Amino acid sequence: MSDVVTLERVTRSYGSVTALDDVSLGFPRGRFVAVMGPSGSGKSTLLQCAAALDTPTSGTVRIGGVTVSGLNETRRTEVRRKHVGFVFQSYNLLPSITVEENLTLPLRLAGVRPDRAWLSELVERVGLGGRLRRRPAELSGGQQQRAALVRALAARPDVVFADEPTGALDLRSAAEVLGLLRELVDELGQTVIMVTHDPAAAARAHETLVMADGRVVDLLSAPAPEELAVRLTRLNGVLT
Amino acid sequence: MIRTALAMSGLGGLVVAFFAVFGGMALVTGTGVIVESGLRSQVNSTRLTGADVVVSARQLVPRKEDLPVALPERATLPSSIVDRLSRLPGVESAVGDLSFPAAVVPGQPSTSGAVTPGTSGSTGPADPAAAGHGWSSLAFSGGKAVEGAPPRRDGELAMAGARVGQEVRVVAGGRPGRYRVTAVIDAPGLYFADSTAAELSGRSGRVDLVALRAGRGITAQTVAAEAERLLGDRYVISTGGARGDAERPGTAAARGMLIALPASIGGISLITVGFVIGGGLSLSVNRQRRDLALLRAAGATPRQVRRLVAVQGCVAALAALPPGAALGYYLAARLGELLEGTGALPPDLPLTYGPLPAVAAAVLLFGVVRLAAWTASLKASRMPPVSAVAESKAEPRVPSRVRTGGGLLLMLVALGLSATPLLVRGEIAGLGPATAALLAIVGLALAGPMLVQAAMGALARRLPSGLSAPLWLAVTNTHGYALRTAGAVAALGMMVTLGLSVVLTQTTISQAKADEVNAGLADVASVSAPRLGGVPHGLLDDVRALPGVMAAAPASTTTVLTRSLAVGDDPGLHARTAMILGPEAGGVVDLGVVEGSMGELKGDTVALDADLGEVGERLDLLMGDGTPVRARVVATYSRALGFGALVLSRDLAAGHTTTGLDAEILVRPAAADLSSLAKTWPGAEVSRRAAASIADADATQGLVNIAVLAVLIGYVLVSVANRLVATTTGRVEELLALRRLGATPGQVRRMLRWESLVIALAACAAGLVLAGVPLVMLSVGFLGRPWPAGPLWLVPASVLVVALVVWAAVNLPVRRRHLAL
Known part of the structure; x- marks a missing residue:
């Protein structure tokens, strides 16, 4: 199976701080991968570099077969629009436009006509039917995050990056969103890479990468939440 | 508290508030300087510097619930007062002073100094409309005879820049004549024998001012108090800087304009300043909505939140007030220059720069800032803490x-x-x-x-x-x-x-x-003589006698006070500029007469805007020197926009203007050959287009x-x-x-x-x-x-x-x- 996103010897430093230290990785298609690690372990930097939001100091990043590390801001944006979907902790829905307009905003920016059938399928799947004409502020947090999920998938991206997608949600909404993410992977063959610090969230993934000090220190396959919690506590202990 | 407030505000919000207050302060202070000048500025006493006390007639007409109106034309006093004042204890000498139009006819050899005396150190040339005086006034003006003997008879004259014994052609009080210079003096102006001056001025037994000099060791205040005891409050007794007002009623009247100016646009300015400051502060509060909400959640009372916003506003205001005030004074000075440049503000009426406008503006703006801060923070401070945090991100509001x-x-x-x-x-x-x-x-x-x-x-x-x-x-x-x-x-x-x-x-x-004036004065030329202080007697007859002249009529303007004439007028007394025309003006000026006839403009009569009244009505007026008159309306006209609401007959205006002379002669047709006038009347000026400058x-x-x-x-x-x-x-x-x-x-x-x-x-x-x-x-x-x-x-x-x-x-x-x- 080919990798959707590959990192080759990627290093990212901010001044004297090395947030990502010579990481080489491949994310296979159709998998749900969680990235965990203590604060400052480099998991957010890994996501930003892998998603072409940030440019590595050295090394190569390929998304959907396109090498993005050498591209300028505008070109990278165009690659992201085509190949990458995002789900953020703070939803990032524009408050001034309707939910429906939010869903198609990235397509609009890309100048692509939305696939109506695909969109309504997604909307039905996440259970947002009938709420499309509302403003985001009129939706609950869980509903907003589900809308963000539809938005991320609207362009049929190669990969969806999720940055703490359940961080702002209550337990039930969080469970719903995680269930949806897993469903996307299992039923639609999507690829999802999710950064989280919640072992319960990571437990819904196929694999969990554990990071510390800018390196991948462990790769666990379908770990139990308890096992993960222990791993993380030990890492934290090492750090402190 | 202050530190928290500033730390929270972020610079952006404060900068907006700062600029709002800064500009507002400049505008209000500048306006304030103009208003204060209108209330308190003093005409520089230009001539009677040697007088300790000056007694003059009242030049202010009080109004109900409003500032008094200043009369621009000279109101006179009976000359009998001079004797009574000179007998007061402490008065060393008293003189009845007169000013009347007088000028040396231009184009004569070696008399240019009469117009511009270089040695006197006084404030420039004398205004020809008021350059003539009696000899005894000279001592009070700080001038003296350099050479020769005082003029004692008709036909004798003292002036600067001439030789003793020289003959000069002079137009005085509108009368051309030849005078022999008996004395050379070191002050501007033309000084005649006192009896000649009384006659030339046409005041018939009245004087413009009485100048008093205090005896040795006696203060001006003492003399002023004595004079007041003698005269009561019928006359104005001035000392010190106030003497300038008495000397120049026209200039003093310009002060009224200084108050009227900001009144017209001051309202807009204040509204704008209020809007801008209010907007600036509400922007600053909106930027901190979330922080304020968190403060509330952390246990701050609504009052504390409001106080925090108020502190921010006040700090921005305090920083902005001094530079704003400085800019305000600067702007006022520029405006003063502009006014002087257009001739609206006489040069001898300087603006007053006191601290009062800045202080008043600071108090006013501080109040505005407090009010604006309070209003802006009211909503944010009242929200329950939880909804405060929740609402803090929802910017789109209805x-x-x-x-x-x-x-x-x-x-x-x-x-x-x-x-x-x-x-x-x-x-x-x-x-x-x-x-x-x-x-x-x-x-x-x-x-x-x-x-x-x-x-x-x-x-x-x-x-x-x-x-x-x-x-x-x-x-x-x-x-x-x-x-x-x-x-x-x-x-x-x-x-x-x-x-x-x-x-x-x-x-x-x-x-x-302009369209109305042009239509009313179509084919009319104008002859004037500003260098002679007004149109001299005899010029009109000479103009009429010229071949090609079909009609000629004298015209000038004055200011009269009327009651309200139309809806929307000041309810009280209303100063308005009015043209002065004679019965013969109908053949020259076309006012668009609706009813009656301009030919009736004789005696105590006026013509009136057709919208404001009808022929036969009586109209009560105060003339420019304060004399009440009752005039009959003999004509109504339509071109009131161009020529004003009121036209006075020359007979009515006679004796109620400072100079007593016409300003110009309107001549029809414009094509008439008036070039010969320059030879027979040096100083006369011909203009092809009539000015009729009522809209100045x-x-x-x-x-x-x-x-x-x-x-x-x-x-x-x-x-x-x-x-x-x-x-x-x-x-x-x-x-x-x-x-x-x-x-x-x-x-x-x-x-x-x-x-x-x-x-x-x-x-x-x-x-x-x-x-x-x-x-x-x-x-x-x-x-x-x-x-x-x-x-x-x-x-x-x-x-x-x-x-x-x-x-x-x-x-x-x-x-x-x-x-x-």
């Missing part, structure tokens, strides 16, 4: 209905008012559009958010689907953030409206006036309005730009979110450019409509055509300025790093 309804109503009323020029003609019709513009502006500020929301919503729904994403985002943002956008749209629209309506209303009315005062007012308006517009533009910059920098998060969702930096920039274009277009559209409707009505009413007269390039210019300001304020603050992920 504008209140009452606010929108009130605003729309105001705009409707404004449009209704603007129709007045279609119904009424005359000075008052101009008030309609001016008031309409003001109301419309306030209406726009109130209804702006809803209008912007509705307009942008309609636009957003009609946008074609294939539209570029940046343009679509710009329109939907403007729609969604209507409250945020509307502030800028309303303020800029307000500037467009104000700028266009004030300037073009004035130019349109002036054009209408209005022109000055207009100029000042435009100058103040320019400053005001600059102030508002800076503050709007400031607010837009603050809004844009506050949107960095929103722009980053767009970037994360797949917008390229170029798309974000294009969106911002479209947004600025949308804002600028909306502002210009609103401004042009609100200014345009009244102006069209005004033009139809006054000029009979739908477009106004004046600088129409202002329209594209204002659109361009608005577009530039918005573009710069919205786009320039967004730097590359703001758009980097």
Whole structure:
């Protein structure tokens, strides 16, 4: 199976701080991968570099077969629009436009006509039917995050990056969103890479990468939440 | 507390408040300086510097609940007073002083010094309209005879810059004559024997002023008190700086104009300052909404939150007050120069620069800041802490209905008012559009958010689907953030409206006036003699005798006080400029007589604007020197816009003007050969176009309005730009979110450019409509055509300025790093 996103010897430093230290990785298609690690372990930097939001100091990043590390801001944006979907902790829905307009905003920016059938399928799947004409502020947090999920998938991206997608949600909404993410992977063959610090969230993934000090220190396959919690506590202990 | 407040405010909000207060302080202080000068400035005593006490007639007419009106024409005193005053204890000497037009006829050898004495060290040449005096006044002016003996008989004269024994041709009191110089003096002016002066002045037993000199060791105050005991309060007794007022009633009357000037535009300035400061502070509060909410959640009481906002506002205000005051004094000085340049402000009436305007402005602005801070923080401080945190991010809010309804109503009323020029003609019709513009502006500020929301919503729904994403985002943002956008749209629209309506209303009315004057004075030339102090006797007869002259009539202007003549006038006494014409003027000037005849303009009669009265009515007037008269209306006329509401007969005005001379002779036809006059009457000047300068005062007012308006517009533009910059920098998060969702930096920039274009277009559209409707009505009413007269390039210019300001304020603050992920 080919990798959707590959990192080759990627290093990212901010001044004297090395947030990502010579990481080489491949994310296979159709998998749900969680990235965990203590604060400052480099998991957010890994996501930003892998998603072409940030440019590595050295090394190569390929998304959907396109090498993005050498591209300028505008070109990278165009690659992201085509190949990458995002789900953020703070939803990032524009408050001034309707939910429906939010869903198609990235397509609009890309100048692509939305696939109506695909969109309504997604909307039905996440259970947002009938709420499309509302403003985001009129939706609950869980509903907003589900809308963000539809938005991320609207362009049929190669990969969806999720940055703490359940961080702002209550337990039930969080469970719903995680269930949806897993469903996307299992039923639609999507690829999802999710950064989280919640072992319960990571437990819904196929694999969990554990990071510390800018390196991948462990790769666990379908770990139990308890096992993960222990791993993380030990890492934290090492750090402190 | 202060440290917390400042730490929380962030610089952006404070900078906006700072500039708002800074500019407001400058405007209010500047206005204050003009007003204070109008109340307290003193005419420089130019001539009677040697007098300790000056006694004069009252030149002020008190009004109910209003400032007294200053009379510009000389009110005189009976000369018998001089003797009574000279017998007062402590008075060393007293003299009845007279000033009358006197001038050496130009073009004679070696007498140029009479006009410009170089040695006296006095303040320049004597005004020919008041250069003649009696010999005994000389001692009180600080001058003395350098050589020769005082003039004692008719035909004798003392002056500077001549030789003793020389014969000079002089026109004095309008009478040409030859005089022998008996004394050379070191002061400006022409001094005659006292008896000659009394006769030439035509005052018949009266004097202009009584100058007193105190005896050795006796103070001016003592003498003034003695004089007051003798005369009571029927006369004005002046010492020190107040002597200048007594000496120059015309100059002192100009002070009234200084008060009237800011009154006309001061209201707009204050409203604007209030809006700008209120807007600045509410912007600052909105930026901190979330922080304030967190404070509330952390246990701060609403009162504490309000106090925090108040402290922020006050700190910004304190920092802005001193530089604002400095700018205010500077602006006032510039305005003073402008006024002096146009001749509206006599050079010997300097502006007063005291601390009072700055102090008053500081108190006023501090109050405005406190009030604005309180209003701005009221909502944020009252929210329950939980909903405060929840609501803190929900920026799109719905504008209140009452606010929108009130605003729309105001705009409707404004449009209704603007129709007045279609119904009424005359000075008052101009008030309609001016008031309409003001109301419309306030209406726009109130209804702006809803209008912007509705307009942008309609636009957003009609946008074609294939539209570029940046343009679509710009329109939907403007729609969604209507409250945020509307502030800028309303303020800029307000500037467009104000700028266009004030300037073009004035130019349109002036054009209408000029049209009437030109029609009324078609084919008329003018002969005047400003260097002789007025038209000398005999010139009129000579003009009439010239071949080709069909008719000639003397004319001048004076100021009279009337009761209210029309709706909208001051209810109390009203000073107005009036032309003085004789019965023969009907053959020269065409006032558009409706009823009666100009030929009847003899004795105590007047002609009146046909809209204000009818032939046969009696009209009570106060003449320019304060004498009450009752005059009969013998004619009514239609060209009141160009020639004023009132025309006095020469007989009525005789003896009530300072000079007693006509200002010009109007001659028909204009083509008549008047060139020979230059030879027979040196000093006479011929102008092909008659001046009939009755609208001068209005022109000055207009100029000042435009100058103040320019400053005001600059102030508002800076503050709007400031607010837009603050809004844009506050949107960095929103722009980053767009970037994360797949917008390229170029798309974000294009969106911002479209947004600025949308804002600028909306502002210009609103401004042009609100200014345009009244102006069209005004033009139809006054000029009979739908477009106004004046600088129409202002329209594209204002659109361009608005577009530039918005573009710069919205786009320039967004730097590359703001758009980097």
